[in-house]
Amino acid sequence: MSASNKDQKTPPAPPNTPMTQEAVSLDxxxxxxQKKFQCDPGKFLQxxxxxxxxxxxxxxPAQVNTDFKKENGTLAEAMELSHMYATTHPEIKNDIxxxxxxxxxxxxxxxxxxxxxxxxxxxxxxxxAEELEKIYNDISKTFDAAHKLFVEEVNxxxxxxxxxxxxxxxxxxxxxxxxIDPHDYQLPLKEFIxxxxxxxxxxxxxxxxxxxxxxxxxxxxxxxxxISFNDFVQAQCGWKVFEEDEPGYLKGTLNAYxxxxxxxxxxxxxxxxxxxxxxxxxxxxxxxxxxxxKDPTEKSGRFRHITExxxxxxxxxxxxxxxxxxxxxLEGFNELIDKINKKKFPILFFLQDPLDETNLTLVENPDExxxxxxxxxxxxxxxxxxxxxxxxxxxxxxxKKMDEFLSEFEKEISKAKTPRDKLRAIIVFIQDCEQIHxxxxxxCRTLCMNLLNFLLLSHGFPTxxxxxxxxxxxxxxxxxxxxxxxxMDRALxxxxxxxxxxxxxxxxxxxxxxxxxxxxxxAVRIVNPSFNLSKYLSEELTVYSDAKxxxxxxxxxxxxxxxPPPTPPKPFQNN
Numbered sequence: 048m049s050a051s052n053k054d055q056k057t058p059p060a061p062p063n064t065p066m067t068q069e070a071v072s073l074d075x076x077x078x079x080x081q082k083k084f085q086c087d088p089g090k091f092l093q094x095x096x097x098x099x100x101x102x103x104x105x106x107x108p109a110q111v112n113t114d115f116k117k118e119n120g121t122l123a124e125a126m127e128l129s130h131m132y133a134t135t136h137p138e139i140k141n142d143i144x145x146x147x148x149x150x151x152x153x154x155x156x157x158x159x160x161x162x163x164x165x166x167x168x169x170x171x172x173x174x175x176a177e178e179l180e181k182i183y184n185d186i187s188k189t190f191d192a193a194h195k196l197f198v199e200e201v202n203x204x205x206x207x208x209x210x211x212x213x214x215x216x217x218x219x220x221x222x223x224x225x226x227i228d229p230h231d232y233q234l235p236l237k238e239f240i241x242x243x244x245x246x247x248x249x250x251x252x253x254x255x256x257x258x259x260x261x262x263x264x265x266x267x268x269x270x271x272x273x274i275s276f277n278d279f280v281q282a283q284c285g286w287k288v289f290e291e292d293e294p295g296y297l298k299g300t301l302n303a304y305x306x307x308x309x310x311x312x313x314x315x316x317x318x319x320x321x322x323x324x325x326x327x328x329x330x331x332x333x334x335x336x337x338x339x340x341k342d343p344t345e346k347s348g349r350f351r352h353i354t355e356x357x358x359x360x361x362x363x364x365x366x367x368x369x370x371x372x373x374x375x376x377l378e379g380f381n382e383l384i385d386k387i388n389k390k391k392f393p394i395l396f397f398l399q400d401p402l403d404e405t406n407l408t409l410v411e412n413p414d415e416x417x418x419x420x421x422x423x424x425x426x427x428x429x430x431x432x433x434x435x436x437x438x439x440x441x442x443x444x445x446x447k448k449m450d451e452f453l454s455e456f457e458k459e460i461s462k463a464k465t466p467r468d469k470l471r472a473i474i475v476f477i478q479d480c481e482q483i484h485x486x487x488x489x490x491c492r493t494l495c496m497n498l499l500n501f502l503l504l505s506h507g508f509p510t511x512x513x514x515x516x517x518x519x520x521x522x523x524x525x526x527x528x529x530x531x532x533x534x535m536d537r538a539l540x541x542x543x544x545x546x547x548x549x550x551x552x553x554x555x556x557x558x559x560x561x562x563x564x565x566x567x568x569x570a571v572r573i574v575n576p577s578f579n580l581s582k583y584l585s586e587e588l589t590v591y592s593d594a595k596x597x598x599x600x601x602x603x604x605x606x607x608x609x610x611p612p613p614t615p616p617k618p619f620q621n622n
Contacts, residue, residue, distance in 0.1 A: 070529075071536045073466055079539050080509045088311045088504040094542045095510075097575030098552060098583055101286060101297060101567075103512055103538065104304045104496050236279050237272030274554055287563070295333035297570045300492050303330035305574050307501045316505065318456075320449045324348045326501070327486055327493040338488035350449070351487040352442035362434040363441070364395075367484035368520055370429040372422050375521025380418045382523050383482065392482065393435070399428040433483060445485050452479050460506070467528070473502045474519075474527045481519045495519045503535070512537040512547070553584060 077086075084091045095103065227243060234242065289296040306329035310316035328348030331337065339345055345353055351365065370380070386392050396413045398421065400406035407430065410417060421427050435441050459472035477499045484490050495516035503510055511534030518530060537547050556564055568580035 071532060073470070073532050076509070076532055076535045076539065077466060077507075080507075080535075083539065083543065084509070086507050091504070091509055091542060092308050092311065095538075096541065096544075097571055097578050099541055100304060100574045101301060101571060102548060102552065103510070103541065104300055104500075232277040232280075233275050235273050236276050239276040274557070278554055279558065286567075287559075293337055294335045297567070298333035298573065299330050299489075300496065301570050301573045302332050303327075303493065303497045305329075307497055308574075310501075311504065316501070318453065318502070318505070320446070320453065323449070323480075323485075323493070323498060324350070326497050327489055330489050330492050330497065334489075342487065345487045347486075347489070350442050350445040350485045352440065353487070362437055364432045364434045365441070365484075367394075367431045367433055367482070369399075370422060370431060370521050373515070374517040375418075375422065376523060376526060377415060377418055378523035378526060379521040380422075381415065383521060384413065386482075391479075393433055394482070395432045395434060397430040397432055399430045401428055431482075445483070448483055449480075449485065452476060452483075455479075466507070469506050470508065470528055470531065471524060473499070473506065474524055474531060477502070478519050478524065478527065482521075491516050491519075499531075503531075509535045509542075510538045511535045512541065556580075556584060 080086055080091070084094065231239060231242065286297050303326050307316070307322075307326055316322065325348065331339065331347030339347055342353060345351060353365075368374075383392070383394070387394050396410040396417075397407040398410060399408075418429075421429050435444050453476075456472055456476040459475070460469060463469040463472055477494055480498070481490060481494050486493065495513070499516075499519075500510040511531045513530060513534045519527060522530070540547055556567065559567070564580055568578065571578045571580075
């Protein structure tokens, strides 16, 4: 592939990029792909470490790096808040030190010796989730009382209403993180627990007890104790974040990965509506608590056919997703508005009250001011809603829309003259599919995690590790092209054995129960039947990637006679 001049100079990366790396050009990515793998999908997929496919396909790199965020005020968000106050409020540095001391006094006052004893023995032996929940609630009530008086003291102590208001908004984890020196997050876990024993209040929950909290309380941490507290918080999340909401998520997504990668072993795969539906069906296998359980009339592997009741005039609708600054940008928002104005998308914008899902307000002619005012407003949610013409079946409508997208993609990919042109055609197609949300559920993992990488490999590119696949909801095409180039470079680096994640897989697994480890092993065996978790964990690796895999692969290359590089795959055509 020959690159155009515009590939020589890389435009700025998308804003708020959490993964720090030097920008790379499309030229350099393709050169590396050709040099290392001869642009051969099979050779590239063979080289990719089986133990890390789950991170490549399932977990967003942004969520295992510095920008990890979960909803509802988790520890990681609170830690970020603490860092923010430490850096943006230097004028109150002494006040924060006084407040830390004040909280310690309040903690010691309210946690009587009896309660402390009850607390420290709570997870000894086996207790049911109900018993553990009661213990946590009892402790939480005591903590509530201390927290209330602490906030009242803060109100008396400070004259700044704004500062006090921000304090009043803090939740328990926010408050605890706020009073802990941010530098302490880098302490080894055993030292952090010793210095901040009250922090265990947050960890004493049924959900987390099974992940080794009993070891924390007894200070029998073993190798876990050398992990920094920051890494421990990150590792508690991992793929378990997805599993908590939808058990089987890891297996399902890797099942879809294996489904489409198998196609490269048999024949040159062809893009079609049926192929997309088959990837979706594969991703839904093993997964529970999806929208398909809520509506049994809907089935995986087919476009949605049930709509919400009419909300406006006589058309029918379905909600697709919410837009904010994590999955969209102003540039992307303007592009979406342009597509709507050109009648490509029948999408309306609504503002939704987060406390009342039925309270939707139609936004007429949304502009840049609308986006800037509401995209970052936690008290109003921007919802995108697709409306269907009266009398038309939704599945028929979506079948026609997919045919339209496929036809446009075939046209653009066939006339593409440069690699960047091909990449643009791929990104536009994936984003169009994502923004119309063809399926009732599993849209992002089907389209942005699996189908995107299928198309990249089909057209002579390596796969991409995106920092957050949800960016395809609403970032601009140019921003997504640059992010995909960076993502392809990340995938090549992983395939060469480089570590790009801050929290290694081994560390994440160390924080898991035996049951969770067995589940992980079964999931990875979907993509590599010979994967052995015990052997993987027993190896002393300098990086988290499957280093032995690379050694064996390299030795096999040396022993085999040289052969001419395979011909790069030809762009396929749709039937």
